[in-house]
Every structure is written in C-alpha cells, then in structure tokens.
Amino acid sequence: MLSFDLTEDQEILRKSVRDFAEKEVAPVAAKLDEEEKFDLDLVRKMGDMGFFGPFVSEEYGGTNVGYVSYIIIVEELARVDGSTAATVAAGNSLGIGPIFYFGSEDQKRRFLPALCEGKRIAGFGLTEPNAGSDAGGSQTTAAFKDGRWTINGSKIFITNASSDLTSVVTVQTVTGRKPDGRPEYSCFLLPAGTPGFTRKKMTGKLMWRSSDTAELYFEDCRIGEDAMLGSRGAGFHQMLKTLDGGRLSIAAMGLGGAQGAYEAALKYARERKQFGMPICKFQAIAFKLADMAVEIEAARNLLYKACWLKDSGKPFAMEAAMAKLYCSEVFGRVAREAVQIHGGYGLMKEYAVERFFRDQKLLEIGEGTSEVQRIVISRAIGC
Amino acid sequence: MTSGREKGGIHSGGQPGLSQPAHGVYNPPLPAGKPIGPGRVWRFLSMEIAVLVKQVPDTAEVKIDPKTGTLIREGVEGVVNPEDLNAVEAALVLKARHGGCVTVLTMGPPQAREALLETLAMGADRAVHLTDKAFAGADTLATSYTLGKAVEKLGPFDLVICGRQAIDGDTAQIGPQVAEYLGIPQATYVQEIEIRDGVLRAVRRLDAGTETIETPLPALVTVLGSLNSPRLPTVPGIIDACSSKDRLSVMNAADIGARAEKTGLRGSPTVVWKTETPKSERRCEMLKGSPAVQAQALAAILKKRNLS
Ligand SMILES: Cc1cc2nc3c(=O)[nH]c(=O)nc-3n(C[C@H](O)[C@H](O)[C@H](O)COP(=O)(O)OP(=O)(O)OC[C@H]3O[C@@H](n4cnc5c(N)ncnc54)[C@H](O)[C@@H]3O)c2cc1C
Ligand SMILES: Cc1cc2nc3c(=O)[nH]c(=O)nc-3n(C[C@H](O)[C@H](O)[C@H](O)COP(=O)(O)OP(=O)(O)OC[C@H]3O[C@@H](n4cnc5c(N)ncnc54)[C@H](O)[C@@H]3O)c2cc1C
Numbered sequence: 001m002l003s004f005d006l007t008e009d010q011e012i013l014r015k016s017v018r019d020f021a022e023k024e025v026a027p028v029a030a031k032l033d034e035e036e037k038f039d040l041d042l043v044r045k046m047g048d049m050g051f052f053g054p055f056v057s058e059e060y061g062g063t064n065v066g067y068v069s070y071i072i073i074v075e076e077l078a079r080v081d082g083s084t085a086a087t088v089a090a091g092n093s094l095g096i097g098p099i100f101y102f103g104s105e106d107q108k109r110r111f112l113p114a115l116c117e118g119k120r121i122a123g124f125g126l127t128e129p130n131a132g133s134d135a136g137g138s139q140t141t142a143a144f145k146d147g148r149w150t151i152n153g154s155k156i157f158i159t160n161a162s163s164d165l166t167s168v169v170t171v172q173t174v175t176g177r178k179p180d181g182r183p184e185y186s187c188f189l190l191p192a193g194t195p196g197f198t199r200k201k202m203t204g205k206l207m208w209r210s211s212d213t214a215e216l217y218f219e220d221c222r223i224g225e226d227a228m229l230g231s232r233g234a235g236f237h238q239m240l241k242t243l244d245g246g247r248l249s250i251a252a253m254g255l256g257g258a259q260g261a262y263e264a265a266l267k268y269a270r271e272r273k274q275f276g277m278p279i280c281k282f283q284a285i286a287f288k289l290a291d292m293a294v295e296i297e298a299a300r301n302l303l304y305k306a307c308w309l310k311d312s313g314k315p316f317a318m319e320a321a322m323a324k325l326y327c328s329e330v331f332g333r334v335a336r337e338a339v340q341i342h343g344g345y346g347l348m349k350e351y352a353v354e355r356f357f358r359d360q361k362l363l364e365i366g367e368g369t370s371e372v373q374r375i376v377i378s379r380a381i382g383c
Numbered sequence: 384m385t386s387g388r389e390k391g392g393i394h395s396g397g398q399p400g401l402s403q404p405a406h407g408v409y410n411p412p413l414p415a416g417k418p419i420g421p422g423r424v425w426r427f428l429s430m431e432i433a434v435l436v437k438q439v440p441d442t443a444e445v446k447i448d449p450k451t452g453t454l455i456r457e458g459v460e461g462v463v464n465p466e467d468l469n470a471v472e473a474a475l476v477l478k479a480r481h482g483g484c485v486t487v488l489t490m491g492p493p494q495a496r497e498a499l500l501e502t503l504a505m506g507a508d509r510a511v512h513l514t515d516k517a518f519a520g521a522d523t524l525a526t527s528y529t530l531g532k533a534v535e536k537l538g539p540f541d542l543v544i545c546g547r548q549a550i551d552g553d554t555a556q557i558g559p560q561v562a563e564y565l566g567i568p569q570a571t572y573v574q575e576i577e578i579r580d581g582v583l584r585a586v587r588r589l590d591a592g593t594e595t596i597e598t599p600l601p602a603l604v605t606v607l608g609s610l611n612s613p614r615l616p617t618v619p620g621i622i623d624a625c626s627s628k629d630r631l632s633v634m635n636a637a638d639i640g641a642r643a644e645k646t647g648l649r650g651s652p653t654v655v656w657k658t659e660t661p662k663s664e665r666r667c668e669m670l671k672g673s674p675a676v677q678a679q680a681l682a683a684i685l686k687k688r689n690l691s
Contacts, residue, residue, distance in 0.1 A: 009625035012501055015462075016616045023615075050618030063618045073618075 004304075010069055017076035020049055021084075029081040032210035033355055036203055038163050039210065043087060047118010051077075051088050055245075056100050060108050061116035067245075067307040071252040078256025079263075082359030083210040085256060087121070089249035090159035090211075095122030097245055098170045098187065102230040102238050107189060111168055123161030123169040125216055126239055128154060133372050135172075135239060140218060142173040142188065148222050149175075151188065151196070155216040157366075162201040162214035166192045169199075169216065172235050185235030188227045196221030207359045244317045246367045247324035248310065251303045254327030254363045258299065258334040261356040262292045265338035272343075279341070288337045295330045302326055318380035325373035328363035335360040430483035430578070432474040433540040434507070435530055435561065436467035438491050438498035439551045447658045463498045466546030468613035469606050471502050473576055474544050476611065481578065484508045486537060490518055490529050499631055503624035504616030511537060515635040520648030523552070527560035528650060532641040533634065534565060542583070543603040547572060558605035568598040571605045 006014070024045060032039055046052070054070035056062020070092065078085035096115050099107060099122065114120040131137035140153025151173055155161075161169050168191050175186040190197050198217040205213060230238060266289055269280035279285050303323040309316035338353045339346035346353050364370045440459035448455050463471075474485045487502040489495050490513040499510035513533050521529065534543060543565070545558035555571075562569035574593070575586035583602050587594045588609075616624070624630065636643055644650060668684075670677040685691040 007625070008497060008500055009621050011497065012504055012616060012621050012625070013618065015501070016504070016621065019615050048617065049615065050620075054618070063622060065618060065622060069618075 004301075006068070006072075009065070010072060013065075013069055014072050014076060017049075017051075017073050018079070020046075021077050021080035025077065025084050026080050029084065029210070030349060030352070030355065033081075033083065034209075034349065036205070036209045038087075038212040040163065040165055042084065043091075043121060043165060044118055046084075046088060047116075052091055052118045053096060053112070053116030054092060056096060056112060056116055060100065060112035061114075062096075062100070062112070063116075066311045067248060068304060068311060071248060071303060071307050074249050074252035075256035075259070078253040079260040081210075082253060082257055082356070082362075083208045085253050086208050086211040086362075087160060089246075089253055090123070091115070091118075091121050093246035093249045094124035094170075094242060095160055098124060098229060098238055098242050099168075099189065101241065102187075102234070103189070104226075104230075106226065107229070111189070114167060119165075120167035121160045121163065121165045122167060123158045123214065124242060125155035125158045125161065125169050125171040127157050129156050133369055136183065136185075136236070138172055138174055138183070138185065140171065140173045142175045142186065144175070148224060149188065149227065151190070151218040151221040151223070153218050155214075157202070158214045158216055160212050160214075161216060162199045163212045166199070166212075168192065170229060171216070171218070172239055175232060175235075178233070184233045185239070186232050187229040187235045187238050188223060189229055190218075190221070190223065190227065194221055194223060207362045243367055244320050245310070247320040247373075248303070248307055248316075250363055250367050251299075251306070251320070251323035251327040254324070254329075254331040254360075255296070255299050255303055257356055257360055257363070258292070258296050258327070258331040261331070261335045261338040261353055261360075262289070262296055264351070264353050264356075265289060265292070265334075265341040268345075269341050285341055288341060292334045292337065295333065299323075299327045299330045318377060321368075321373045321376040321380070324363075324368070325370055325377070328360075328370065331356075331360045331363060430477055430481045430542060431538070431540045432477060432483060432485050433534050433537065433543045434467070434470045434474045434485060434487045434502070435543065435545045435557065436471065436487055436489050436498060436502060437464045437546070437549045437552075437557075438462070438489060438495040439464045439549055461494055461498060463501055464546050464549045464551075466548065466606060466608050468502075468505075468546075469608055469610045470544040470546050471505055471507060472611045472613040473604075473606055474542075475506050475614070477542070477576070477578060483541075486511065486540070488513060488530065488533055488537070490514070490521070490526060490533075492519075496631070500621075500624050501616060503627075503630055504620040505614055506620060508630065510631045512631065512633045513635075513639065514633060515646070517636045517643045517649070518647045520651060521646060522651035522653035523554050523556040523560060524652060525646050525648075525650035527557055527564055529636075529639070529641055529646050530557065531561050531564035533639045534561065536634075536639045539601070541600045542578075543567075543601070545603065545605045547605045547607050555605070558603060562603035565601075565603070568602045569604070570596055570598065570602065573604045573606045574609050576604060576606070576610070 050063050051073050053062030054065045055067065057064050074085050074089045077088055099111050115122055126135055128138055128140060130139055142149045142151045160166060168189050170187050171190050172185055172187050174183045176184045178184050196219050200215045202213045202215055269285050269289060270278050272279045306316050306319035306323045309319055335357045339357050342351055342353050345351050348354060438461040441462040442459055471487065478485050485507045487499060487507045487510040489499055493514060496512055499512055503510050513529060518529055534540060548555035559569055559571060570585040570587055572588045573585045574588050577584045581600055582597050583600055584597050585604055587596060588607060636646055670680045
C-alpha cells in the first residue's frame, strides 16, 4: 500500500533538527549573514549532532540513515537559514559524497571519519572561470611525469573550500585526450596545504553570505598517484553522479527555505492589522498564502519521492533534476510573496524574509542552473 | 550499585528521623561508595534514577471539548512535556558523574511511545511505557498511584525526577503525590541538584529567593526549566534508540501489580464538573473633574475594591 508515513526515527530526527536550528542557528543567522562569517563552531556543533555522513556506512564514521533522513536534516536547517543548510548540503553531497562513492579504501579511511564528525569539511571543485554550465570545458590540467601529477589551473565558487576546517578538495582536471580526441577527465583529492595549491575566500556575495566560498589556484601543484580519485578517465562520470545526489540536497534547501518563508509570512499576516483587521483576512493576501501552501506540499512530495527512489536503489536522476528545479522555483515564488506580505518591513534586515529572499536566488543557479535542469529533464523525456 | 543491593527487593531500616518507606522503596544504608581522592570525599559509584515524563500536546493553547469538558488531544502532535526534558537532562548529568542507569517512565496512550524514544535518543538507558485501557481517564490520584506502583516494581531507585508541572494538566501534583505514595522525601521547584556522600542537596526556587535543602536518598525531586538546558537527540542517538528492541518495554496494570479499581477513571475521585477558559472582561471608566477630584474618586474606587 502507498504510504506517506515517515519512520519513527525520521519523525524524531525532524523534531531534533528543528530544535537545533531554532536554538543554535536562528539567534545568530542574521549576524553571521551581515558579517559574512563562516562560523567554525557552528559546524562543529552540527558535527556533534551527527549531521554529516548520512549516507556513509558506520565503518567510516557515518550514520547511514539514508537520503530521506539526510533531506530532512537539510530541509529543517534551510527552514531557518540558507547558509547553514548550504554548509551541510555541500559538505555531504559534494565534500563527502565523491570520497565515499569513488575513493579507495585508503582515501576513505584517511578522510571520512573526521569529515563525518564535522571536525573537518571538504569541497568539490568543478566550476572554473570559463567552465560553468559547460563543465566539460574545464581548463585545469594534470600532467603525469616520473610517478607524480602536476596540476595547473583554477576553480571558482567552491563551497566549503577556504576555511581552516577544510581538509581536502576534490578537483576535476583534464588528464589528456581520449582515443576519439575528446578530453579525458580525472579527479584528484587535494589536501589543504599541498604546495602549489592556494585557496582564497570569496566575499561580497548577495546570498549564502555565511557559507564559505573559495577560489582555488593550482600552480605546478605536485601530488602522488595515490591522490587520484578512482581511476583515470572516470572524472566526468564521477561529477555527474555527484551532482545527481547534490540536486536532492539543493532541492531540500528550496523546500526548507520555502517552508520558513511561508511560516514567517503566515504569522505576520495574522498579526499585522490594517483597515481594522489582520491582513490575512484580505483575500488578496489569503490566496497568496493558500498558493504557497499548495506549492510547498507539491514540492515536498516530489522531493521525497526522488529520495525514496534513491534509497530504494531505483533510477532517480530525472526526478532529482525535477525536484531541484521545482523546489528552487517554488522557494522563489514563496520568498517573493513573503516579502510582499511583509510590506516595507520585508525589505528590512530585521525580518528573516529579507534574507530568505536573497538566499533563494542561488538555488536557481548553483549545481546546475534552472536552464540546465530543464535540459536534463527534456533529454530524459525524449526531446 | 552500592554493595548488598537487591533488585526489586524490599528493605527495612531507613534513615533515622525519616518517614519509613511504606511501599518497599529502597532506603540505602549510609553511602558505601569508594573513597575518591584524599580525605573524606565519598561519592556513589552508581545511581539508579527514574524519570517520569508525560507526553503533552504541542500547543500553547490546549483546546477543550465544549460538550465533554475534556481536553481535545486528537490531531495535535505530542511532545515531551518541556520540564520533563530538564528532568531527563538532570538524570543524564548525574549518571555521567556518578555512573548508573537512567530509566524513563510514562503512563499514556500508545502514541506516548514516541516521547519515550526521544528520551532514549537523548541517552536514557531504558524506557518503560505504562499503557492499559484501565489507565484511561486518570486524575492525579490515579496517575500517581499507577506511577508509584511502577516505580516500586522497577526499582529500587535512588532518585526519582519529575518535571515541576505538565503544560496541559498543569496541576504540579504528580511529583509530590508519587513521593507521598512511595513514602520518600521530596524537593519541589528545584533549580540546582548535587549529590554528595549519598545526600541530595537541592536549591528550591521560592516566591522570594531560594531555599537550599538536604535530604538522604532515596528521594524525589521536581525540577524547573531553569535547572539546565536539555541536550538534543543526535542522529546516532536517534538511530540507536529506534533500532534497539530491548531498551523500551511496555507494561500494563497487571505487570506492575496495580489494582484496576485504583487506576484510570475508576480510581479517580475527581469529577470534572465544568472546564472553561476564564474570560477576562475589562471595563473602562473615565473620571471627570479637576485633578484633585479625579484623585479622590480614584482613591475611593481602589478602596472599595480592596486594592488600596
Ligand atoms: C555560492 C556559490 C557556491 C557554489 N558552489 C560550487 C561548488 O561547491 N562547486 C562547484 O564546482 N561549483 C560551485 N558553484 C558554481 C555553480 O555551480 C555555477 O555558478 C553554475 O553551474 C553556473 O555556472 P556559471 O556561473 O559559470 O554560469 P554560466 O554557465 O555562464 O551561465 C550563465 C547563464 O547562461 C545559461 N546557460 C548556460 N548554458 C546554457 C545552455 N546550454 N542553454 C541554456 N542556457 C544556458 C545559464 O543557465 C545561466 O543563466 C557555486 C556557485 C555559487 C554562486
Ligand atoms: C480537574 C481535572 C480534570 C482533568 N481532566 C482530564 C481529562 O478530561 N482528560 C485528560 O486526559 N486529563 C485530564 N486531567 C489531567 C490528568 O489527570 C493529568 O494529566 C494527570 O493526572 C497528570 O497531571 P498533570 O498533567 O497536572 O501533571 P503534573 O502534576 O503537572 O505533572 C508534573 C510531573 O509529573 C510527571 N507526570 C505527570 N503525568 C505523568 C504521566 N502520565 N506519566 C509519567 N509522568 C507524569 C511529569 O514528570 C510531570 O512533569 C484532569 C486533571 C484535573 C485536575
């Protein structure tokens, strides 16, 4: 029989993450956003709560709770703050994911335990100044000589890659040409502090201001053969798989953000009085809130279904793209109307909807723009 | 555990000057802990702690059925009564310091199971769900009898911890009544707890200021929200609590040896006559005249209403 029931542990998990977000994140979110501060203590606290490594088996320090539970964690954090949710979503899907799914036994043992504990964090470097949506246009190269690889090039917009907590970054490079003349992509695990590997924090963001975003530079950065992730030439496949999983967590950020903005708008609309009555009594406002509730419900069902497919070992890539696209755009509509319902106050930093309004925009751009999601979906349906 | 201790056994001989435990609750002899550090610093190496928790509706405003006058519980999400989380936290802190075992008990319908899982996820060792059709409709007397019976059955315990008050029933009677039933000392409204040499030291909050009392164990305390800040269940804690089959047990009236006629509605002398939300009505009266006249009028009104 079809069932929408969450398991007992998922219900308790949701409550616990919600309490954590309200107690530990909500009071500091606006200040961290204002100061563009990536809070290392908050990351450690989230590590103590067990928010990292939800799909990693216990032998490497993970909790192995599955994607539905993972998505609940991200959703509940995003309900309160986008940047904090981004740290966990990127830390897991992009940081831990590639190492767990494609790493050697040695690499997993070396990096995963500290990452799953939240004592360290990892990044995933795909995007380059000249290779965004066109990830295949990568210009960072790795050349093999005398048993070592030498990497040259740069990456941009890499989440969780510049802080003191960063232990390692997965970097996609071009390692040569295939027999058919097309580029061969391979990924490397570059520990922070490797000579020739510089990391620079990017500032001045509109959104996710307290999430860590980095530019990476590789200047004759030399590393051993054992730094390669999986096999030579597997880089493109690894990247696609990583992004499939990552889309679920970005979708969770859209869903959670929409939920948070909606709740704030509903509360405000019931309290704010104009013309002698709460503004939620005006049909123009009430219908906005009704539409939000409908779209959030639809978004949640789409995303949870995609997670269920993944947890059941079924193909989920198209549904993940749909969920990422839909949840991001629902958040866009909800955040816009939530600000509208707040009137002038919605434009002030004192009200959380102002931050939600800004944070939402990234979701239509990061990990594949909305246009790219539509390309993925249209191909999947046979266009 | 202190030496010579029997599980579930009935012990005679309590502390001089204390009421004799009437229902077989263990009253320990002078602490037989191992000396720790120099001098006469003693402490228990192990404590058996029972925590009583209630699942309450997650809403500030409890709705009352206008026809029956009882609480409407359907469709409202259940949570652990907030101060009971402080009670669990206190038990876990004491356990961390002294060693031992934390047992959480609740009397409630099947869905109260989730409240127990939450406390297990926080780190309680075991949880006991007291559930039986016969328990339904209990007032505070029947509730305390049932909880007291269960504590006796599952004990002996060194300490029983309750929340001060449940946010739905709101009587703050259960803790004191359970203590009376068990015949052990009690400290209510506790905002600080310390145990040393087998003596419980509790700081109680009073209307004006605080009071510090000492009592030997076993004892019962009811705690305030200001006592501590309850830990949140972690992801591994939740998985552990929900996957282990043997940490949570279910018991009915027969299991705890409770007499059916003393539990639930049958055991409840309280009859709900009427339940209503008090309406606050305000009347505004404008005083006229010169300031002196107004002041006189005001003083007269205050005097008439015994407010002066
Ligand atoms: C805060 C932040 C964090 C990020 N974190 C990471 C990270 O951790 N790791 C990482 O690798 N990257 C990261 N990124 C990069 C992000 O994934 C890219 O910005 C994104 O993929 C888009 O690439 P671009 O910015 O180069 O835009 P472009 O690809 O230049 O796109 C510009 C516009 O053209 C459109 N467009 C491009 N191609 C097509 C097409 N074929 N058809 C239709 N429209 C098209 C796009 O949809 C977009 O509207 C992050 C970005 C930000 C802002
Ligand atoms: C006049 C009156 C009418 C009532 N009518 C109804 C009714 O119609 N329907 C109904 O469901 N209830 C009703 N109750 C409430 C019911 O009797 C109480 O919920 C119950 O006896 C506990 O009392 P309390 O909620 O006031 O708890 P309190 O005494 O305020 O709780 C103090 C502490 O005792 C412990 N505790 C309390 N209850 C439990 C429990 N069940 N299991 C474990 N620990 C517990 C907790 O540690 C709690 O923090 C009524 C109570 C009264 C006085």
